[in-house]
Amino acid sequence: MIILETRSLKKIYGSGDSTVHALDGVNLKVENGEFVSIVGTSGSGKSTLLHMLGGLDRPTSGDVIVGGKEIFTLKDEELTIFRRRKIGFVFQNYNLVPTLNVYENIVLPIGLDGNTPDKDYVDNIIHTLGLKSKLRNMPNNLSGGQQQRVAIARALASKPAIILADEPTGNLDSKTSQDVLSLLKVTSEKFKQTIVMITHNEEISQLADRVVRIEDGQIVGGVSNA
Amino acid sequence: MLKVNSKKAINYLVKSSLKQYKMRNLFTIITIVLSVSLIAGLAFLSSAIEETERKELSTRQHVIYHNVNDKQISALKSHSQISFEKDIKRGQSFEQEDYIITPYYIEQNDSPFITVDIAEGRYPEQINEVLVYDQMLVQMGIKPRVGQSMSITYLDGTTEDYTVSGLLTAETTDVFPVYFSREYALSGSQLKDVPFDLSAQIEGAEKMGSEEFLSVIRGIGAGCGIDRKNINENNAFLRSLTYNYTEVIMIALLAFAILLVSVLVIYSIFYISISERTRQFGQLRTIGMTKKQVKRMVRKEGAVLSLIGSVIGIIIGAVFAFSMKPQGFSLDVFALYAIAIFAANFITVQVSIAKPAKLAASISPIEATRMSGYEVKNKKKQTKNLQRKLSPLSLSMISTKGNRKKSMMTIISLSLAGIVFMSASSYVDSMNAEEFSRESWFKFGEYTINISSNAAKVNDYGDMGIKANNPLNDTLIENLQAVDGVKKVIAMQTLSVNYTYNDVTKKDVAAPFTKDDAGLMSQYLKAGSIDYEKMIENKEIIIAHNEIAKEIFGWDFKVGDTVSLKWYNGENEVEDVFTIAGILQPSTTLYRNQEMFRLAHNAGWFMMPQGLLDTMMTPKFNLNTRIIVSTEDYWNTEERIEKEILSFTANNPLVTLSTLKSEMENDKQLYSVIYFTFMGAALFVIAFSIINLLNTLISNTMARKREFACLGAIGASNRQIKIMIIGEGMYFAAVNLIVTVTIGTLMGYALVKFAKWNGVSFLVYQFPLTYLLGYCLFVLLGTLAISAVISKVLSKKSLIERLRKIE
Incomplete structure (x- = not known):
């Protein structure tokens, strides 16, 4: 089943001579439960693509369909709620709320949606990511790798359709990067979680089921690792 | 160690950063301007009042030697320490129908004191000439004009005829001095038996201490054979020779309190600004800027801001004070006070930013380039509960509690403003015109x-x-x-x-x-x-x-x-x-x-x-x-x-x-001067506290825009973020109001009681309900408005932009 699809997605910045085609007709399909990495150099349009996929920014033209829903037909506020329910983010700099403890950070999106967390499910995530002993800690008392694991747990907790990971290991050393990536891989398999990760690092991208290459706003090739 | 002149480079950085952080600069300058103009206004006004008094005293005698004889007069007149002198005689007052006449002789020379403002004609020279008030002639039924003949009948029944040599004008009164010639003073019936008094100004007396002045005038008197009891110093002048320390101390204390509030505000503004610029400082450190240089850069930014703020503030204060007392301007005093205020403010700003500057210098290159910008220093390692309530409103509570230090700063700053507000308004509200007139019997x-x-x-x-x-x-x-x-x-x-x-x-x-x-x-x-x-x-x-x-x-x-x-x-x-x-x-x-x-x-x-x-x-x-x-x-x-x-x-x-009614009528002008002086000062303080409140609220929320962006990314809707911002604003508003109502009321009450205890007896304590309601309304509406505006501003920028700022 296709969970995520883009149709001739275009994003154009500026006008006239200074026009930049950040995305130039991207067509992409992601299967449910797939772990896809999007690789590109700086300025290739990979971040723009990720922002479009997550509904953080609107395209100039084209559609993004998540779970059969054309997300850009939604109004801003509806889009926010859609994002809250269907998409989990993992950022390069974690973006944890500094005044909340680890557990609170994890269940925050669920709380914002007015729901109570599925305790067993959240416990399972926490166990998988090895955060059991850190739940009451404040984020600034955690290492970078630990913080990123919290961010992953947070993204998983609301059972989103897709997790979008934006250079999730960009701030981590290579050993920790490996740990985090394998955790991503494990969770993807264990929770049948669809993950789209962008990175500029070829080596990292190889962990994914499939690698999509992007250059000058266009997809230039996909390799399946599976 | 190699010494380098990095002044130019640092100045360049300071300039560019001042240009970039306009909002912060504006807030800082507003804070400085407010405090400086408040202090300058007070100091200048007090100096202007003193100066006006001094100028008035220069047209008064310093001392009167009573009952002096011819020999004593000539000895005094030739005395080297006496710069100006006049001999005078004051005769016995007597009643004439429904008014009173007092005969006078006043020597006419260029001494600046005891002058007679002749409206028409001249001072009497002949024994039969008089200088009188036109009003007196009107009462006598005589046309008031120079050259007019008139006569006065004295208590012993004798009548003397005079010619009017000059006229004086005055408001209606029933006590009229009549001035006679020197010749009359020596041989005229009303003055010849009255001894001369000699009033004098002493050379350089303005620069003497009060003890020295007294010993000088007594020494002169003793040298001329004048008894101590016949030496009558001018008490107002004598008082002006002793410096009024209580007033200076009061102003210094008040200035200290005002500067303390500014320290808190400027500190928090800079603290936030530095936190926002972690990355910039990190980069500067990476490319080789030393810790010292970073500190110097931040300090220079503060110096420039305090310079601008001080100049504006001193101008405002001076315009306020000297427009109220234009007579009181003295360049020396103005320059002295301006420099003192300038220095005090410079030190204040430097103290306020010492910690932020240190913070900036302590940013390590690695930390800055690798970590995200805004890292809240949270001492708390763990929470007690696994999970607290996570609604937008409770999130704003958690956030204020989480940033305990910053919240405390905000609360202290707001509370001080509220307390000052309540004290000032209690005082003004407690002023009572009736009690003012009831001061005496x-x-x-x-x-x-x-x-x-x-x-x-x-x-x-x-x-x-x-x-x-x-x-x-x-x-x-x-x-x-x-x-x-x-x-x-x-x-x-x-x-x-x-x-x-x-x-x-x-x-x-x-x-x-x-x-x-x-x-x-x-x-x-x-x-x-x-x-x-x-x-x-x-x-x-x-x-x-x-x-x-x-x-x-x-x-x-x-x-x-x-x-x-x-x-x-x-x-x-x-x-x-x-x-x-x-x-x-x-x-x-x-x-x-x-x-x-x-x-x-x-x-x-x-x-x-x-x-x-x-x-x-x-x-x-x-x-x-x-x-x-x-x-x-x-x-x-x-x-x-x-x-x-x-x-x-x-x-x-x-x-x-x-x-009482007529007394209140008489006191009206005096009372309104006092009332409006206090009111003016209180309004100033109130404006200070309110702008301080806005200042704190805005900078506080702006500092957390990253956190809001991050919440937005994980799915908090704009409405939820707005609720958080408003909730936080309301939390501060509530704490502020509680402190204002409780401690502020207490302080206001204590201030009024203290002032009353110290002789300001026209104060009747009034709870300043109207002021307080106005303040509450302002704080609540202001907070709501600002929070709404801020959340609007935040939501206008796309999430990506806001998130990008973090990365």
């Missing part, structure tokens, strides 16, 4: 009937002569008591005396006290004791206001000393010697008790037992000097009762009636 009633001072002036025995057949008699008192609506009639007695003590012979007033009063008075004794019966037996007296004697004469009365009193006993002038049995505490202490005020305010230096006073007078002599009438319901009955009282007194020229 109107404390005890609404009407006072006194022996006319004009009438007393023309009686050979003064007021005692009038009291010999006292119009303030029992019949009058009975009549007054019978008036409908009169609650109480209080009659007060005094005895006018001439006392001699420590070589000084002067007029003064002695007041009686009863055996019942003695108990109360003994609680207010500073020295000695009161034994009513023994005091009568041994002819003993009590001294009041001794501290004023010290101020005027440089000496004070001592227990056990004797004072010689001379008085009119109803038949003759008699003289006797009395012993000082006790000395009362200073007047400010006495006046905290209403009864003590009544007893002591009635007296000059001397208080004596009623029983002793009775033995000093002829039997049945009525010493009433003032009758105070208090009424049940003044404001509803004042017109009728005044009419009724006038029916007893209006036909008697020996008494005068004053009413």
